[in-house]
Every structure is written in C-alpha cells, then in structure tokens.
Amino acid sequence: MRRLKKNYILKKQTTKIKTSNDKKKTQNTQRTSTKTTIAKKLGIKSYQKLPIICDVDTLRTLIRKKTVRVVDVRKTEDYKKGHISTAVSLPLAQIISNDTPEQIIQILENIGVSDNIPVVVYDDTFGALAARVAWTFQYVGHENTSLLEMTFANWKDLGLEIEKKNNTFAKTKHTLKINPSIFADAKYVESIQNDQNTVLVDSRERLNFLTEHIPNAKNIPYTMLGTDNSILRPRNDLKRFIENRGIKKDSEIITYCGSVGTLSGLAFYALKLAGIKDVKLYSKSFKDWKALGKPKTEFKDANYWDLSAE
Amino acid sequence: MKKKDFIKVEHKKKSFTRPDEKWGLEKETENFANQVKSYRQEKISDDDFRRFRLQHGAYGSRLRPDYSMIRIKIPSGEITPKQLEKIADLSESFSIGSAHVSTRQNIQLHWVQLEDVSEVMRGLVEVGLTTREACGNTVRNVMCSHFSGVCSEEIFDATPYSKAIAKFFLRNPISQNLPRKFKINFGCCDKHGLVRIADIGLIPAIQDGRRGFRIYLGGGLGAASFIGHLLEDFTPEEQLLSTCMATIRIFDRHGNRENMARNRMRYLVNEMGWEKFQKLILKERTILYMTTSESTRDLFSVHQFSHNLISNSILNKMKSNHKLPIVTESISIDSSSYTRWLHTNTVEQKQQGYYTVFVTLGAGDITSNQLKSLATIIQDFSLEGVARNTPQQNFAIRYVHYTDLSKVYKKLHTTGLSNSGALTITSAVGCSGTTSCNLAITNSHRLAKEVQSKLLELGFDVDDSLRSSTIKISGCPNSCGQHEIATIGFFGGATRIGNTMAPVYTMLFGGRSDKDSKLGKPVMRVPAKRVIEVIQKIVELYKQEKNSEPLDLWLDHVVNGNGPATIKNLEDIKTHLTPIVQLPPSEESPTSYQDYGNDVKFIAKTARGECAA
Incomplete structure (x- = not known):
C-alpha cells in the first residue's frame, strides 16, 4: 500500500512536471532566445536569473545547456554514491567552518562560480542544509542562487539523471559584495526586540520553542514549511x-533556529516565497544567543515533553 | 533524456476501501481562521471567542490560551487508513509529531498554535473528519463499543445506529447551547461499551423479533459520579431517535444553567428523582413521536451507515475450519514475546477465523510515523479496512485473518507498536494531566506510562488472574481518566506532607463499567512516587491470600467487607499499605516530593477549566 501510494504520488508528480515542462519550455526558449540575441550582439555570455525555488524542468534544461552550477551540500560519501548530473560537492560543514565572507568567495571561485552564473543548491535534509548554503552565497554577493524544489531522494525516486563522477570546474573570479540586508546577529536582534514592525521567528519544533526561546519570538516550526x-x-x-x-507583508522578519541557521535558513526562503521582502537570518541562532547570556523566555508550567510516544 | 520506467507494484489488496463519510465542512475552517483574526484584533470578547473555539473542538492548553488542544471526533471510534495518515501529517506539521487517543474515542493533537488550528481543520475536512462540537456544551463524540459487529455476545451491530445518532445531532440547533456537555455511548453487549456512565447509554436488544435497545439515562463520571438508570425494559428501534431527542430536550429545558459544577444531566436526574425524570422523558417522547410524520422519521436513516457492514456471504467465502487456541492457553513471562502478545492483545471474533488485534499504546500516545505504519497495516490486513480506537486508549484492528496474525505482529514490531498487555491490567489509562490540561494538578499521563512499563516488566500481563482488572488515572478529580470505573483508580491532588507540598493521588477500589457498573470507593491517598509500589503491594497481598477469584472480584469483596481470607476489609488492606505511602522527610528525599517529569519542587498550578464554556 505504502509503495503503491508512493508510486501513485510520483506518477502524479511526473505528469505535473510534464505539463509544466511543456509550458516552461516555451517560456524558457522565448526568454533565452531574446536574451541570447542581445547577448550575442553584445558579445557576452548571458545567464538566466533564477527564482527562489528552481523547479526540476528548469534545472534539467540548464544542466543540458551547461549554464548552471549545481551544488550538492550532502556529505562527501553520499555525493560519491551518486548525485545530480554536473553537481559539485560542497558539504555544509565546509561552509560552517569557513564562514568569513572572504573564505566563502574563495569556495565559490574554487567550484567555478562566476558572478552571474545561476547556482542551484540541493540536499537530502528537506531543504534546510541547502537553504543555509544558498543564503550564505547570497550574503556574500551571489544573488543568482536558487533552491532545488525537492530533495535528492525525491529526484532519485523520480528516476531523473544521476551520475557518480567527481565534477570539478576551472577556477573563476567572484566579486565580494556583502548583502547586509539579509543578515542579523545577536546585537541586531537585541536592537529590534521591541520594534513593532519587526517579527522574530523561531523555526525550531514546537516543544523546543515552548521550552525556551528568545523573548517575543513567534514560532513557525520548520515542519510546517514543506511536504513529502x-x-x-x-x-x-x-x-x-x-x-x-x-x-x-511589509514587516521585517528575522529567523533563527537552534545552532547554525539551517532550519531558519529554510524559514528564510519560505518567508521570501510568501512575499515578505525584508527577511534576515540570524545565522548563529539560539546557541549564540544563549552563549552570550542573553535573556530567554521559558515555559515550565506544563510537562509537554511527556506527550511524546518515544 | 532517459527516464526510468516505474515498475508497477502488484499489490494484493485484502481490505475494502470505505467510502468517505463527510463529517467536516470546509466553510467552518475558513470561519475559524477569520474568528481568530477578529479575536486577535480584539473585535470579539474573550468569552465569546472561547465559546466559539470550544464549539469547534479547540481546547485551550495548560496556562497558555495561545495554544490549543485539537480534539478530532472519531464517530464510533472508526477511522480509515487515509484519515490516520492525514492526522500523522497534520501532527508533524502543526502539532508535536504525535497524536493521542482519548478515553472517548477522540484523537487529540496538542500544543497547536491557535493561528494554525484552521489549517489543521482544513486538512481534516479533506479526509471527512471534523472537530465540530468536540468540546463545549454540545453532544460530544458518540461512542460505540470497539467490539460492535464482532462481539460474540452482541445481538446486532450498533455501529450504524451510533453513526446515525451522531449525524442527527451534529450541528443540530439544539446541540449548540445545552446546559452542559452531553455524552451518548453505544455498547455491543452487557460487558463492553461504558453505557452506564453516559448521559444516554444504549445496548442492542431484541424483543419479539424486533430490534431495539436497552437504554440507560443519567450516568456519568466527574467530581460527582452516577450510574445510569434503565429507562424501560425495551425501547424499539423506531423509538430510538425520539427517545434521544426527548432526553436532550428535557435536559435543555430543565438542566441547571447557573451552577457550572452541577449542570450535567446526571445532577438533574439526581435532584428531580429518577421516577419523575423517567415520566417526563416518556411523556416528552410520546409527544415527539406523535408529532413526527412518517416522512420526517425516515430522514433519520440508519441504513446510510449500513454499507460498512461486511456481508455474511463474503465471510463465508473466506471461512476456514481452523481455530487458534489463543486466549484459553495460559502463558508465562518466559513465553516468546509473540505468544505473549497473542495472549494479551488478540480476541477471537464471532466471525470464524477472524481476530481483533489490539495495538498497545502508552496512555494513548502514538507518533506520526507509527500512525503511518498503522495505516498500512490496517490497509494490508484488516478485511474491513478500518480500525477503531478504544476508550482504553489503544487501537483495535479488526477482521484480521488468523493466518495473518504473525505477520501483523512483525509489522507492529518494526514500528515499535508490539507491546503486549493491551487487554490486561498493564494497559493503564491516563488523561493528559499536566502535559496540556488547565485543570490538572498532577502528571497523570506520565504516571500511566510509568505504571504500564513497570507492570509489563514484572510480567503482570501474562497473569490471567489480573487480566480482568484495570488501572485508570486522572490528573484531577474530574474523571477524564475514568478512574472511578477502574479496579484500581487514581485521581491527582496536592497535599502538604510535613511542610512540603507533594503530588498525591486518591486511590479508589472496585469500580467497573459493565452492566453491573459500580463506582470505585476511595481508599487512601498515595504520593505520586509511591503509586507503582502500592500497586505491586496490592497484587502481592492478593497473591498471599491464595484466592481462586480474579483480582477485581477479590478487591470487590474487600471493599464490601467480606474478604475471603485474612484481609477482610479496606481497613485491613490499608494497614498493609500505610508503610509504603509514608514519605521520608523532604530533606532526605526531595525527589519523593516531586512529580513525574519534574526535577523541581512541586507546585499545584491550575487555571480555569474549559469544558463548560
């Protein structure tokens, strides 16, 4: 039954993809052809500007045209077992341990990302790791970064192109252009805490949130954001x-989660997708907040953890 | 591009797919979302909003009105795999990743942000479910014995009647503002179904070849509990609706709307006297019956729910001559876990070759992943393709063919649902207590789970002399944990011991919920951390008395002062238990004064109850 259902869903999805494929194809061809003509005239290479979420068809088209850098943020051993065609391996840990903007730029250059090439990031952790990496790229100035609409497992289940070879690309140059409008640190969070038009969003699960959170934060657990x-x-x-x-809609929203900004990274993009213009990520999140000894709101008057069945 | 072809999985489907019953309404979910917005904008008063919220099945969470417990009505406790999967998804997205079976066959989702309640409702409507009138002063979820249709002692299956009654009163104008909540329970036979602790309790009966019911009125558990009275020897089927209507109308008209603590119908019956109340009901019913035309009467159709019944011809086709000697075979703690499970979790049905399999939960808790696995198991192994949840806070998968029992066990095992003891004393009932309820004083929920795991560890489930006994625990004197119908019941409170506050339970003996329903008798107070030891001691004493009767009957004798051996009465048993309930000074053992789930000093904190809006 389970498998049956899964197959059914996949079939449905495939059909959906097909239809949107046809539509998109025409759109893409039109857009690309105009662009290409202008680009040709000007003699420069032009790239497609991607939306927040990149759908499967768009990515496959870009892969075919070799006008995209696909970034796999899973562990290296998972990458070696198979990954989306042309993808480069960049485990999240590398980003977290080299988190100065200069280091990030270097990483981008090393994987052959130039200023305007579209970058599509994917993971196998419901988008949270991919989101954190994508946000980092955008923060240091690679605006044209997008999240694959699904996880690697979904991609694989759909039977889409997978390869095992280790992809490397010629080193490029990338400009460092920090985007401060999407970044928040503890100091900033503290400064806006009583601001009526700013909303602090905690994207951890409900029970973690109830236990303790930054004062005045609202809870949008990451579990609400995606589907299977x-x-x-x-x-x-x-x-x-x-x-x-x-x-x-015109609020400023700051998202945070437990420690490194993955769950809140996904929330960052969810809010963007919902049409909120001003979203910031407090990437060091609650761990940093607590380490700094900042105040927190706790709720100890109920034994909600005992509702767990495990 | 190369696209991998999907291999079509050939699936041998054993069960029927039920047509969806439509209890939920899409427009109510939007309405709820809008009301929440208006409330946040302070356009609706607290009281009005609370009443509205409860009417739609969202109960305020412990000391946090900004969170809700969503109570999903499961009419007759019958739930489809699709519905279970949806509840799993909704819990994962908006609640805490688990769901909870209540003692009234509801399924509850805890700690849902008020702003997300409409989203949960939206999902429920997609699979036909509703939360409408699950709380508040309404006709609550109509219960039906989980053995209805398969019980070897029933006269006919009450399920279609139970659903027809539920449908008739759902959104019915009279159900919108009753003096207090109203509970209707259908049983299958004299043993199962909690019919005498409901406002209306009904057991199928046949007289002169005619179908009908034995109807009990005015029972109920709470701070003051009563056992229901038999209305008349036999109520024919065609009087079912008019009897229920008459009862609700009399309650609506005469019920106490002033004193919130005494406004359930059982108080009205008690104050008026049964004879007078009975006369009023019969008179009202006559008027109703006389003024209802045949065509109106036909609108109340039981047959609309009869399509669910499995026909004899299908069963005959699948009949087998084999029988498994399950319940009669005695086992020990050294038996294999599968044998132990068979013995304590399955019941032979009246349909030859079929078994009802019970899924043991801990105080009704089940994770989203487990719900999804359960859905698959039901789909794969239950001929009727649905499950029922039980007032013992477990699930019953019915119509499992005997040849599939070991497969079902294996599947349950892989998802952590193969605990034994569902039908024994070990399956302790516990309300949500301080995990989410405003009224709770103690963590009865955790305690019930602790009791269960300790008793399973001790192998109490394999001891057949304990099998018919029950343990039920409430976190306050209100009886959501149904402690008064337990062999050994507990309700939570707070007491100063020495100069330290401690969580304590009042222990009751001798409750039962069959035809001869009886309320438990308070015996003594037991500190929370001593409850398990006390239960162990009671069993030890019972064993010492070398009695051939089961534990529940022995305790009943003791309650009545005619214990068969050395322990004659409650005073005798108390003498033995008293040393256990004594706590050392709090300086020596601070944890003895703490409640389960807390490592800080116990403080009794409660807020206003919400049942009565």
Whole structure:
C-alpha cells in the first residue's frame, strides 16, 4: 500500500512536471532566445536569473545547456554514491567552518562560480542544509542562487539523471559584495526586540520553542514549511500561514533556529516565497544567543515533553 | 533524456476501501481562521471567542490560551487508513509529531498554535473528519463499543445506529447551547461499551423479533459520579431517535444553567428523582413521536451507515475450519514475546477465523510515523479496512485473518507498536494531566506510562488472574481518566506532607463499567512516587491470600467487607499499605516530593477549566 501510494504520488508528480515542462519550455526558449540575441550582439555570455525555488524542468534544461552550477551540500560519501548530473560537492560543514565572507568567495571561485552564473543548491535534509548554503552565497554577493524544489531522494525516486563522477570546474573570479540586508546577529536582534514592525521567528519544533526561546519570538516550526515531495509548500499555503499569524507583508522578519541557521535558513526562503521582502537570518541562532547570556523566555508550567510516544 | 520506467507494484489488496463519510465542512475552517483574526484584533470578547473555539473542538492548553488542544471526533471510534495518515501529517506539521487517543474515542493533537488550528481543520475536512462540537456544551463524540459487529455476545451491530445518532445531532440547533456537555455511548453487549456512565447509554436488544435497545439515562463520571438508570425494559428501534431527542430536550429545558459544577444531566436526574425524570422523558417522547410524520422519521436513516457492514456471504467465502487456541492457553513471562502478545492483545471474533488485534499504546500516545505504519497495516490486513480506537486508549484492528496474525505482529514490531498487555491490567489509562490540561494538578499521563512499563516488566500481563482488572488515572478529580470505573483508580491532588507540598493521588477500589457498573470507593491517598509500589503491594497481598477469584472480584469483596481470607476489609488492606505511602522527610528525599517529569519542587498550578464554556 505504502509503495503503491508512493508510486501513485510520483506518477502524479511526473505528469505535473510534464505539463509544466511543456509550458516552461516555451517560456524558457522565448526568454533565452531574446536574451541570447542581445547577448550575442553584445558579445557576452548571458545567464538566466533564477527564482527562489528552481523547479526540476528548469534545472534539467540548464544542466543540458551547461549554464548552471549545481551544488550538492550532502556529505562527501553520499555525493560519491551518486548525485545530480554536473553537481559539485560542497558539504555544509565546509561552509560552517569557513564562514568569513572572504573564505566563502574563495569556495565559490574554487567550484567555478562566476558572478552571474545561476547556482542551484540541493540536499537530502528537506531543504534546510541547502537553504543555509544558498543564503550564505547570497550574503556574500551571489544573488543568482536558487533552491532545488525537492530533495535528492525525491529526484532519485523520480528516476531523473544521476551520475557518480567527481565534477570539478576551472577556477573563476567572484566579486565580494556583502548583502547586509539579509543578515542579523545577536546585537541586531537585541536592537529590534521591541520594534513593532519587526517579527522574530523561531523555526525550531514546537516543544523546543515552548521550552525556551528568545523573548517575543513567534514560532513557525520548520515542519510546517514543506511536504513529502517538496521542500517548500506552495506559495499560497505559506502566505496563508503568515497571514493567519497576523504578520504583515511589509514587516521585517528575522529567523533563527537552534545552532547554525539551517532550519531558519529554510524559514528564510519560505518567508521570501510568501512575499515578505525584508527577511534576515540570524545565522548563529539560539546557541549564540544563549552563549552570550542573553535573556530567554521559558515555559515550565506544563510537562509537554511527556506527550511524546518515544 | 532517459527516464526510468516505474515498475508497477502488484499489490494484493485484502481490505475494502470505505467510502468517505463527510463529517467536516470546509466553510467552518475558513470561519475559524477569520474568528481568530477578529479575536486577535480584539473585535470579539474573550468569552465569546472561547465559546466559539470550544464549539469547534479547540481546547485551550495548560496556562497558555495561545495554544490549543485539537480534539478530532472519531464517530464510533472508526477511522480509515487515509484519515490516520492525514492526522500523522497534520501532527508533524502543526502539532508535536504525535497524536493521542482519548478515553472517548477522540484523537487529540496538542500544543497547536491557535493561528494554525484552521489549517489543521482544513486538512481534516479533506479526509471527512471534523472537530465540530468536540468540546463545549454540545453532544460530544458518540461512542460505540470497539467490539460492535464482532462481539460474540452482541445481538446486532450498533455501529450504524451510533453513526446515525451522531449525524442527527451534529450541528443540530439544539446541540449548540445545552446546559452542559452531553455524552451518548453505544455498547455491543452487557460487558463492553461504558453505557452506564453516559448521559444516554444504549445496548442492542431484541424483543419479539424486533430490534431495539436497552437504554440507560443519567450516568456519568466527574467530581460527582452516577450510574445510569434503565429507562424501560425495551425501547424499539423506531423509538430510538425520539427517545434521544426527548432526553436532550428535557435536559435543555430543565438542566441547571447557573451552577457550572452541577449542570450535567446526571445532577438533574439526581435532584428531580429518577421516577419523575423517567415520566417526563416518556411523556416528552410520546409527544415527539406523535408529532413526527412518517416522512420526517425516515430522514433519520440508519441504513446510510449500513454499507460498512461486511456481508455474511463474503465471510463465508473466506471461512476456514481452523481455530487458534489463543486466549484459553495460559502463558508465562518466559513465553516468546509473540505468544505473549497473542495472549494479551488478540480476541477471537464471532466471525470464524477472524481476530481483533489490539495495538498497545502508552496512555494513548502514538507518533506520526507509527500512525503511518498503522495505516498500512490496517490497509494490508484488516478485511474491513478500518480500525477503531478504544476508550482504553489503544487501537483495535479488526477482521484480521488468523493466518495473518504473525505477520501483523512483525509489522507492529518494526514500528515499535508490539507491546503486549493491551487487554490486561498493564494497559493503564491516563488523561493528559499536566502535559496540556488547565485543570490538572498532577502528571497523570506520565504516571500511566510509568505504571504500564513497570507492570509489563514484572510480567503482570501474562497473569490471567489480573487480566480482568484495570488501572485508570486522572490528573484531577474530574474523571477524564475514568478512574472511578477502574479496579484500581487514581485521581491527582496536592497535599502538604510535613511542610512540603507533594503530588498525591486518591486511590479508589472496585469500580467497573459493565452492566453491573459500580463506582470505585476511595481508599487512601498515595504520593505520586509511591503509586507503582502500592500497586505491586496490592497484587502481592492478593497473591498471599491464595484466592481462586480474579483480582477485581477479590478487591470487590474487600471493599464490601467480606474478604475471603485474612484481609477482610479496606481497613485491613490499608494497614498493609500505610508503610509504603509514608514519605521520608523532604530533606532526605526531595525527589519523593516531586512529580513525574519534574526535577523541581512541586507546585499545584491550575487555571480555569474549559469544558463548560
């Protein structure tokens, strides 16, 4: 039954992909052809500007045209067992341990990312690791970064192109251009804590949030954001969740989670997708907040952990 | 591009797929979302919003009205695999990744942010479920014995009647503002179904070849509990609706709307006197019956739910001549875990070759992943393709063919659901207690789970003399944990011992919930951390008395002062238990004064209850 259902879902998805494929193809061809003509005239290479979420068809088209850098952020051993065609391996740990903007730029250059080439990031952790990496790229100035709409497992289940060879690309040059508008640190979070138009969003699971959180934070657990087949729900669902919470579109939102900004990275993109313009990631998150000895809100009057069945 | 072809999985489907019953309404979910917004914008008062929220099945969480416990009604406790999967998804997304079976066959999701309640409702409507009138002063989930349809002692299957009644009263104007909540329970036979602790309890009966019911009125558990009265020897099927309507109308008209603590119908019956109340009901029913035209009467159709029944012809086709000697065979703690499970978790059905399999939960808790596995197991192994949840906070998978029992066990085992003891004393019931309830004083939920795992460890489940006994625990005097119908019941409170506050339970003996239902008798107070030891001691004493009767009957004799051996009465047994309930000074053993799940000093904290809006 389980497998049957899964296959059914996949079939449905495949059909969906097919239809959107046809539509997109025409769009893409049109757009690319105009662009190519202009580019040709100007004699420069032009790249497609990707949205927040990159769908499967777009990525496959880009891979075929060799106009994309696909980034696999899973562990190296997983990458070696098979990855999306042309993908380079960049485990999240590398980003976390080399987190100065200069180091990130160097990493980008090493994997052959130049200023405008579209970058598509994927993982196997419901999008959270990919989101953290994508955010980092955008923070240091690689605006044209996008998240693959699904995880590697979904991609594999759909029977899409996988290869095992270790991809490397010629080193490039990349400009460092910090985007401070998407970054927050403890000091910044503290400065806006009583600001009416700023919302602090904690994206950890409910029980962790109830136990302790940064004062005034609202909880949007990452578990709300995606589905089994897609790292983020449709835009309208996400919009409704935000609306239900009374969060206004023109608010400034800062997301955080437990330690390194993965879950909140996904929340960052979910909010972006829902149409919130001003979203920031407090990448060092609650671990940093606690280490700094900042105040937190705790709730100890209920034994909610005892509801767990495991 | 090369696309891998999907291999079509050939699946041998054993069960029927049920048509979805539509209990939920899409428009109610939008309405709820809008009401929450208005409430946040302070356009609705706290009281009005609370009433609205409860009417729609969202109960305020412990000391945090910004979170809800969502109570999903499962009419007759019958739930489809699709519904279980949906609940799993919703819990993962919006709740805490687990769901909880209540003692009234509801499934509850805890700690849902108020702003997300409408999203959960939206998902439930997709699979036909509703939370409407699951809380508040309404007709609550209509219960039906989980053995209905398979019980070897039942006269006919009450399930279609139970669902028809549920449908008739759902969103019915009279159910919107009753003096207090109203509970209807259907049984299958004299043994199963909690019919005498409900406002209306019904057991199928046949007289002169006609179908009908034995109907009990005015029972119920709570701070003051009563056992229901038999309305008349036999109520024919065609009077079912008018009897229920008459009862609700009399309650609506005469029930106490002033005193929240005494406004359940059982108080009305008690204050008015049974004879007078009975006369009023019969008179009202006559008027109703006389003024209902035949065509109106036909609108109440039991047959709309009869499609669910498995026909005899299908069963005959699948009949086998083999029988497994399960329940009669005695086992020991050294038996294999599968044998132990067979013995304590399966019941032979009246349909030859078929068994009902019980899935043991801990105080009703089940994770999202387990729910999904359970859904698959039901789909693969239950001929009827649905499951029922039970007031003992477990699941029952019915119509499992005997040849599939070991497969079902293996599947349950891989998902951590193969604990034995579902039908024994070890399967302790516990309300949600301080894990989420405003009224709770103690962590009854955790205690019930601790009791269960300790008793399983001791092998109490394999001891047939303990099998018919039950343990039920509530976190406060209100009886959500149904402690008063337990062989050994407990309800939570707080007491100063020496100069330190401690969580304590009042222990009751001798409750039962069959035809001869009886309320447990309070015996003594037991500190929370001594409950398990006390239970062990009771069993030890029982064994010392070398009694041939089961534990529950022995305790009943003791309660009545005619114990068969050295322990004659409650005073005798108390003498033996008293040393256990004595706590050392708090300086010596601070943990003895703490509740389960806490490592800090015990403080009794409660807020206003919400049952009665």
